[in-house]
Amino acid sequence: MNNSHAFFRTAAAVTFALAAHASLAAPVGEKSTANVASTASVAYRNVKVDGVNIFYREAGPKNAPTLLLLHGFPTSSQMFRNLIPQLADRYHVIAPDYPGYGQSDMPPMDKFTYSFDNLAKVVDKFTEAVGVSRYALYVQDYGAPVGFRLAAAHPERISAIVVQNGNAYDEGLDNDFWAPLKVYWADKSEANGAKLRPLFELGATKWQYTEGVRDVQHISPDAWTVDQAYMDRPGNKDIQLELFYSYGSNPGHYAEWQSYFRKYQPPMLIVWGKNDKIFPPAGAHPYLRDLPKAELHLLDTGHFALEEDSAAIGGYMRSFLGRTLKAGK
Numbered sequence: 231m232n233n234s235h236a237f238f239r240t241a242a243a244v245t246f247a248l249a250a251h252a253s254l255a256a257p258v259g260e261k262s263t264a265n266v267a268s269t270a271s272v273a274y275r276n277v278k279v280d281g282v283n284i285f286y287r288e289a290g291p292k293n294a295p296t297l298l299l300l301h302g303f304p305t306s307s308q309m310f311r312n313l314i315p316q317l318a319d320r321y322h323v324i325a326p327d328y329p330g331y332g333q334s335d336m337p338p339m340d341k342f343t344y345s346f347d348n349l350a351k352v353v354d355k356f357t358e359a360v361g362v363s364r365y366a367l368y369v370q371d372y373g374a375p376v377g378f379r380l381a382a383a384h385p386e387r388i389s390a391i392v393v394q395n396g397n398a399y400d401e402g403l404d405n406d407f408w409a410p411l412k413v414y415w416a417d418k419s420e421a422n423g424a425k426l427r428p429l430f431e432l433g434a435t436k437w438q439y440t441e442g443v444r445d446v447q448h449i450s451p452d453a454w455t456v457d458q459a460y461m462d463r464p465g466n467k468d469i470q471l472e473l474f475y476s477y478g479s480n481p482g483h484y485a486e487w488q489s490y491f492r493k494y495q496p497p498m499l500i501v502w503g504k505n506d507k508i509f510p511p512a513g514a515h516p517y518l519r520d521l522p523k524a525e526l527h528l529l530d531t532g533h534f535a536l537e538e539d540s541a542a543i544g545g546y547m548r549s550f551l552g553r554t555l556k557a558g559k
Contacts, residue, residue, distance in 0.1 A: 271289060271318070272287050272288070272289045272311075272314055272315065272318070273287070273288045273289065274286075274287060274288075274333075275287075275288055276333075277356065277359045277360060278359070279352050279355045279356050279359055280352070280355065282329050282334070282335045282337055282342065282352065283334060283335040284326050284327065284329070284334050284335075284352070284356050284359075285307070285326070285327045285332055285333035285334045286307065286324055286325060286326040286327065286356070286360070287307045287310065287311075287314060287323075287324070287325045288322075288323065288324050288325075288360075289314050289315065289317075289318035289322075289323045290317065290318035290319070290320070290321050290322045290323050291322060292322050293322070294320060294321050294322045295321055295322065295364075295365075295366065295389060295551070295555040296321065296322045296323075296324065296362050296364065296365040296366070297317060297321050297322070297323045297324070297365065297366050297367075297368060297551075298324055298325075298353075298357065298362065298365040298366070298367055298368070298377075299313070299314070299323065299324070299325035299368040299373075300325075300326075300353065300367065300368065300369050300370070300372075300373030300374075300376050300377045301325070301327070301328070301331070301332075301370065301371075301372070301373055302370045302371020302372045302373055302395075302396070302533075302534075303371055303372045303470070303473070304331075304430070304435060304438075304457045304458075304460075304461050304470065305331070305332075305453070305457050305534070306327040306328075306331045306332025306333070306334075306456075306457070306460065307325035307326060307327050307332055308332065308453070308456055308457075309370070309453075309534060309536055310325045310368075310536065312536060312540035312541075313536055313540050313543065313544055313547075316540070316541070316544030316545075316547075316548070317544060317547060317548065317551075320548070320551075320552075321366075321551065321555075324360060324362065324365075326353060326356050328349050328352065328353070328372075328376070329342060329344075329349070329352060330342075330344060330466065330469045330470075330473075331460065332460060336463065336465070336466060336469070338465065339465070339468060339469060339472065344469050344472045344473050344476065345472075345473070345476040345479070346372075346375045346376060346379070346473070346476050346477065346479060346480060347379070347476075347479070349372075349376050350375075350376045350379035350380055350383075353376055353377075353380065354380055354383070354384075357380075357387075363387060364386075364387050364388075364389055365387060365388070365389060366388070366389045366390040366391065366392065366551060366554075366555065367380070367381065367388060367390070367391045367392065368391075368392040368394065368547075369391065369392070369393055369394070369396045370393075370394040370395055370396050370536075371395060371396050371508075371509065371533070372396075372473075372477075373396055374393065374396025374397060374398060375396075375477070375480040375483070377391070377396075378398055378483070378487040378490070379483070381487070381490055381496065382483075382486055382487055382490045385490060385493075385494045385496075388494075388496050389496075389497075389554070389555055390496060390497040390498070390499070390550070390551060390554045390555060391496050391497070391498045391499075392498075392499045392500075392501065392547060392550070393498060393499070393500045393501075393502075393514075393517065394500075394501050394502060394503075394535055394536070394543070395502055395503055395506050395508075395509040395513075395514075395533055395535060396509060396513075397480075397509055397513040398484055398487045398488065398491075398516075398517065399484060399488070399513060399516035399517070400481060400484065401512045401513055401515070401516050402509055402510050402511075402512040402513025402514075403481070403513070405507065405508075405510060406507075407507060407508045410422070410425050410426055411426065411474055411477065411478070412478070413425075414426060414474065414475060414478075415475065415477075415478030418475055423471050423475075426471060426474055427467065427471065429474075430461055430467045430470050430471075431458075432454070432458045435454045435457050435458045435461070436451075436454045438454070438508070438532075438533050438534065439453055439454045439532070439533070439534050439537060440532070441505070441506075441507055441532050441533065442503060442504075442505025442506060442507065442531060442532030442533065443505070443531050443532045443537070443538050444530055444531060444538060445538075448537075448538055449537050449538060450537070453534070453537060488520050491517070491520035491521050492520045495521060495523070496521070497523075497524075497550075497554040498517060498521050498523075498524040498525070499524070499525045499527075499546060499547065499550040499551075500514050500517055500524055500525065500526040500527065501527050501529060501535065501539075501542075501543045501546055501547075502514040502526070502527070502528050502529065502535070503529050503531040503532045503533055503534070503535035503539075504528040504529060504530060504531075505530065505531060505532045506532050506533040506535075507532075507533070508533050509533065511528055514526060514528065525546075525550060527546055529542065529543075
C-alpha cells in the first residue's frame, strides 16, 4: 500500500510538471493561440463506465462545439496537456484515458477485455456518460482505430476529424516496426510475444518521443517518464501485449472506415509528424483518395508531434475548426 501511495504521489508530481511545460514551436494559423494557452483552465474529472473509473480532462464552455481527443500508445490524455489550453477558449474539450492507461482504472484481464472493439465501446459509453452527443475527433496512434469505430457506428455524431499519425489504410504498415507484430498476429505464441515485450521498456518509450524530432532538448523527459511509470505497474505490460495482438483486428476494418469517409465526407485535417518510424507519412496521403477536400500538413517532427509542434497544430486546428464548425453544433 505504501508503494502504491508513493507511485501516485510521484506520478502526480510529474504530471504537474508536464502541465507546466509549454511547447516551443512557433504557432501557425492564428496569432491568438499563445495568449489563449496562458489563460485557459483544465479540470480533472472521473466518471464510471460499466463500473470502471474513467479519468478525463475537460476544459472550455460546455455549450461550445465539443472536441473529443483520443490518445495513443503508451501514453494517456497527458499527451494533450499543451494542446487543450490552446482550444478551450472556443471549444468544449474532453480527453479521456482508456482503461489500463493513465489515471483510469486498470481492471485485471480476467475482468475486462482489452481489445480495440471494447475500448471503442468504453469511449462510446463515456461520451454518453458525460452528455456529449456530437463532437469533432482528434485521433492519434491507438486513437485512430478507437475513434474510427465510433465514427463508422455513429456518423451523425461526428462534426469533423483531426488525424495525427494514425492509420486507416494498409500503406505505412509495411516497415520494420510492424514486422514482428504481424508475426504475432498470425501466431499468438509466447515466443512471439516475448519478442515484443522490449517495446514496453523505457528505452523504447523514450525512442517514441525522441526519434525524428528537430531538437531533443525541446522534448520534456517527463513525458516518457510518466508513460513508463504507468506501464511499469504490475500486470500492465500483459495488457499492452494483449492490445498489440488486438491491433491486428484493425486492418480488417479499414474498408469499412474508408467507405465511411467516402459516403459521409467528414471534414478532415491531417497533421502528421513526417519523421515517424511507426506511422510514416505513407499512411497520411491515402486519406486524400477518399477525402479529396481534406487538409494535409506534414510536420518536421516525430511520432508524438504535439511534444514539439503543439502550437503549430493548435493553430492549424483553430483555423480548420473555425471554418468547419458552427457555435453550438
